[in-house]
Amino acid sequence: MTSHTESPGTFAFTVHPRARLGEDLARVWPPLGRVPDPVYDAALRHLPLRPVTMAGIHIGGERVGHVVLVPYGARHLLDSPGEGRARVHRAVDKARALGCDVVGLGALTATVTAGGVSLRSRTDIGVTNGNAFTAAIVDDQARRLLRDAVDHASDPHVAIVGATGSVGAAVTRLLARDRAVARLTLVARSARRLDALAAEVGRHVPTTASTLMEAVADADLVILLTASADALLGPAHLAPGAVVLDATQPRNTSASLAHERPDVLVVDGGVVDIPSLRLVGGNIGLPDGRAYACFAETALLALSGHRGHFSIGVPTLELVDHARELARGLSHLGFRAAEPTSFGRPVTIGRPAMGVAS
Template identity: 50%
Template sequence: MPKFAFLVHPRADVSQDLARVWSPLAAVPSRALEWGMRHLPVPPLALGTVTRPDEPDVAGWIVVVPVGARQMLTEDRRWVLGRIEKTVDFAQNLGAEVVGLGALTAPVTGGGRLLRGRPGMTVTNGNAFTAQLTARAVRRLVAGMDRPHVAVLGATGSVGSCVVRMLAGDPDLDLGALTLVARRRHRLAELAAGARSARPDVVVHEACEIEAVRDADLVVVLTSSTDALLRAEHLKPGAVVLDDTQPRNTDPALVTQRPDVTVVDGGLADVSGLDVRADIGLPPGYAYACLCETMLMAFDGCTTPAVGDATLEHARRMQRAADRFGHLGFGLAAPLSFGRPSPELDLAGLT
């Protein structure tokens, strides 16, 4: 069975994330660590391993790219790509044949398209299975709502566009309105036109401003930023938010400012049948969908790269693989809110 490696990086709180590798780093200011990663030859790091109960050897590794989230989006692109390329080389030297791009390593590499090819190496950005789980989570969250208004932030991105096509292509999903929000007007117009054609019974709006989500019953966040883009003033009373982003693009202050709003962490799968020996910032038995896609491609022997925009075809293949390896998990996980189980989610009937 091919082995895999999954790339992660420090997110908004660099100190706390790097402390998962070496605990004393929690005492070092994040800015100092960012300076060190920028100016010193900090190597890629192995955070931990993943094993299967039915296989004696390590199935894969979680590997840290020594670049912070803010640096991913603001530093010189060639430097960032160089650090990611070195980490992919490190993963290949460990023995990985499938490499998955976690968090911002996917968008800054053009969904993996900007990485150089390596013989015997298959790259995935994990976006197809993320889209698959996101669409399933949307169906769970709108169950019981009366023709809900769903808004998708980051609708033209690799995950977002696939999610929109899945939602628009589901005749059993009883939507009243669908609002697509993105910055790229041309792609947005094309995506909206496709959604209108697929679902003439649904009112489809398109917008470039985040304020367009104010009337939505459910807001799906699929943006790529280091900032909290979605804030209290953007949401209607009683709104539900499904946040698929890493680093998180939903303001944590919503917990206290808007107790009427339900925030659900998206893109999470159950992997209770696997032994993930790495602190990836989630409770035991949980994993990000992009990590799961990396695992599934290795377990399934998939050698076709999954880079660029997520496709419906690859999303369906990953779902078939998830069904085949269902004894290990890969189903939609019990919902979390800001990384923790929440009594409010139980009351909302989401478990």
């Protein structure tokens, strides 16, 4: 976090094709959806494709930014992070050429830049991974689910998958800070970082750590915050009546989970309500008026006149609290957790609506 000014700025938000390449590229231009995925796979891997401005961003009736497509799929970014990082850097160059003051890193463009750390030396444009506000929104959603959708709300066991990641670590600390849960299970790949985080939050809440997905088997609420190109959570991993909050992009649950386990509720995580938001020329897989929280954080920074970097690497809880303050300052435009959906379809889990917690 660097500096602020009273004058609102403009922003860019980077995206990339997810698992279904043709489906996502059709959001740029519908005829692209007719090309088989293997053709796209080869083209994206081997051709020196430039970033594309795929949509203009309008909030409150004003054009405030651009969506910039990084021409590299989710699996490409994970399989070849060096090349992926170079392509993200070129997308940031494009954002600056468009006159943007800040750029947000969407989905795996944040992962391959180590949460924006590889862009920290840039002084010509502010960078954020969007994870401070994402942590705030996921925390808000988790608390609502614990209140309204979890059977053992008075003694909840919460599992966080991807706990040592940028969003995961922040959400873990938020839930432990005021003992919002009775017990935590943390799941991640790196045992060293996992054990350190478990020891830290274990001073506040009884905590166990595991590198295995099977460890979530008796959790009341499972929060997914991993970086993967695949659906990792399966029907066999979940307790009867479990609730899943999937805040991953690409998502780590499959729609088949809802059919195979009708007792399980899967809620789309990290989705924010901005009623006047319109994307002109393309879309990022959400209807008008809704955005992912990482996108919303970038918009908050631009609209509030922030200059310089914001959330780089793992956000501190102070940064999360500051993102919430920015959202309250722009509450007339929305910037609160959207009403819950499951695989894009509305679900009812109780009232009142989720908002940015104080």
